[in-house]
Amino acid sequence: xxxxxxxxxxxxxxxxxICVVYGREKKHCFQSHVDEHGKPFRVNGDYSLxxxxxxxxxxxxxxxxxxxxxxxxxxxxYVVHGLWVHxxxxxxxxxxxxxxxALRIPFSVQMVQTNPIPNSITTYQMxxxxxxxxxxxxxxxxxxALGNDGILVMLDMHSLExxxxxxxxxxxxxxxxxxxxxxxxxxxxxxxxxYWNVVAMDVFNEPFDGTWGTGDTSTDFNxxxxxxxxxxNSLGADWLIFCEGVAQSPPCADACFWGEDLxxxxxxxxxxxxxxxxxxxxxCYGPSVAAQDYFSASNFPDNMPSxxxxxxx
Numbered sequence: 001x002x003x004x005x006x007x008x009x010x011x012x013x014x015x016x017x018i019c020v021v022y023g024r025e026k027k028h029c030f031q032s033h034v035d036e037h038g039k040p041f042r043v044n045g046d047y048s049l050x051x052x053x054x055x056x057x058x059x060x061x062x063x064x065x066x067x068x069x070x071x072x073x074x075x076x077x078y079v080v081h082g083l084w085v086h087x088x089x090x091x092x093x094x095x096x097x098x099x100x101x102a103l104r105i106p107f108s109v110q111m112v113q114t115n116p117i118p119n120s121i122t123t124y125q126m127x128x129x130x131x132x133x134x135x136x137x138x139x140x141x142x143x144x145a146l147g148n149d150g151i152l153v154m155l156d157m158h159s160l161e162x163x164x165x166x167x168x169x170x171x172x173x174x175x176x177x178x179x180x181x182x183x184x185x186x187x188x189x190x191x192x193x194x195y196w197n198v199v200a201m202d203v204f205n206e207p208f209d210g211t212w213g214t215g216d217t218s219t220d221f222n223x224x225x226x227x228x229x230x231x232x233n234s235l236g237a238d239w240l241i242f243c244e245g246v247a248q249s250p251p252c253a254d255a256c257f258w259g260e261d262l263x264x265x266x267x268x269x270x271x272x273x274x275x276x277x278x279x280x281x282x283x284c285y286g287p288s289v290a291a292q293d294y295f296s297a298s299n300f301p302d303n304m305p306s307x308x309x310x311x312x313x
Contacts, residue, residue, distance in 0.1 A: 049199055049240055050276035056240075057276075065152070067102030068095065074106040074158040074165065078135045079118035080142065087126035088142060096149040103151050104202065105142075106158030109176050111135050112184040136191065147197040154242065155188055156202035157181070169209025171224055178224075185228055186235065193237040200240040203228050206259035206283055208247040213268030221246050222270050229272045242281040243270050245311070255292050256311050259283030266313035282312050 047059055056063045070091070072080035082091060095103065115134045123131040130138050143153055159165040160176040172178045185201070192198040203225050210221035217223050222243070229241035245262035252261055260282045270278045287295040297303050 048238070051240060051279045052276050056279070065102040066100050067104060067152075067154075068100055069104040069106060069156070071106055073111055073135060073139065074108040074162065076162045077118055077120040078111050078114075078116050078162065079121060079138050080105070081120075083118075083121040083127055083130070085122070088130070089145060092142075092145050092149050092151065095151060101151055102154065103146060104154045104156050105139070106156040106205065107139075107188070108159045108162050108164070109157065109181055109184040110161050112187050113180070140191075143192065143195050143198060147195065151197065152200075153192075153195070153198045154200035154202055154240075155192065155198065156205060156242075157185065158202075158205040165205055168205075168207075170207055170219065171204040171210075171221075182228070182231065185231070189232050189235045189237045193232075193235065193239075198239070200242055200279070201228070201232060201237075202242040202244070202281065204244070206244060206247075208258040210246040211249040212246050212261070212264030214249065222264065222268050225270045225278075226272060229270070229274075229277065233272070233274045233277070238274075239277070240279050241270075241272060241277050242279045245280070245282045252311060254294055254307065257283055257285050257290070260311050263311065263313045280312070282308075284308065284311075 049063065050057045056065065070080045072078075072082075075081070080088070080091075115136050117132065117134050118138065121127050121130050121138070130141060133141070146153055157171070160168050160171075160173060160181070172181050181204075189201075204221070207221050209219070210224075211219040212222050214220055225241060225243035229243075232239055232241065244259040245256070246264075247256055247258045247261055249261065250263050252263070262280050262282050265280060270280075272278055294300065294303055294307055
């Protein structure tokens, strides 16, 4: 799996291309090389993406994503990285030419609130149309260009402050209240709900201090996913709601990574007003990221499926 940045958009991978587009309207065509039965299919006109029984479906047909993340809006550059080296079309063409059909775009609450003009974009003989644009205006341009290459977008609230994801154990703190977090999502939802290729929201990245199903709404991430998922729907966004795990609620018998602990969803599932829109999105890493005892077991990696089954509930 190729990545832009240090992490992957963690979804099932398959080779699918999508053709588009007509501005911001949901008028386009999806064209896949093959479906799960080995038969090519095409869907024209409006569409519905749903999450059912562990699979994504496009108008009732199995639909797989091959995705990556493009980091930067959540950092002090307030824009995707690499625009000081290449034109943004270079990166988007790379994704399309390598059969990627989905992109996760992290951002911070601070970026949404301040919407600065990024200073890390080279606009000499590249990125000329990004000159003097604010962060959100750049994001507008990127999402439209991604749509032109048939790439779906998931918006990811990755941190509160820029570069703060290692410190954000919850989706709020003393500086950024839950109301501020909700307001930032409201801005993003209202801005992008009519873009045909924006299809999902990642509610908050790796809430490692969060709980699950305890009844404490100040820390229960499952409750916050319900709150924000239903809020997005009430604002008119027909999006998939990606809800990550926590880190230690309930405690893992071995070791769960940040965002991996979804044990609680078996007894306390996320319940949304809109049917078939929840996607549980555990963040799971390998030995190159952190050492865990189970990576050193004599039966590694054959021991991992049972461990994942436990962690994911």
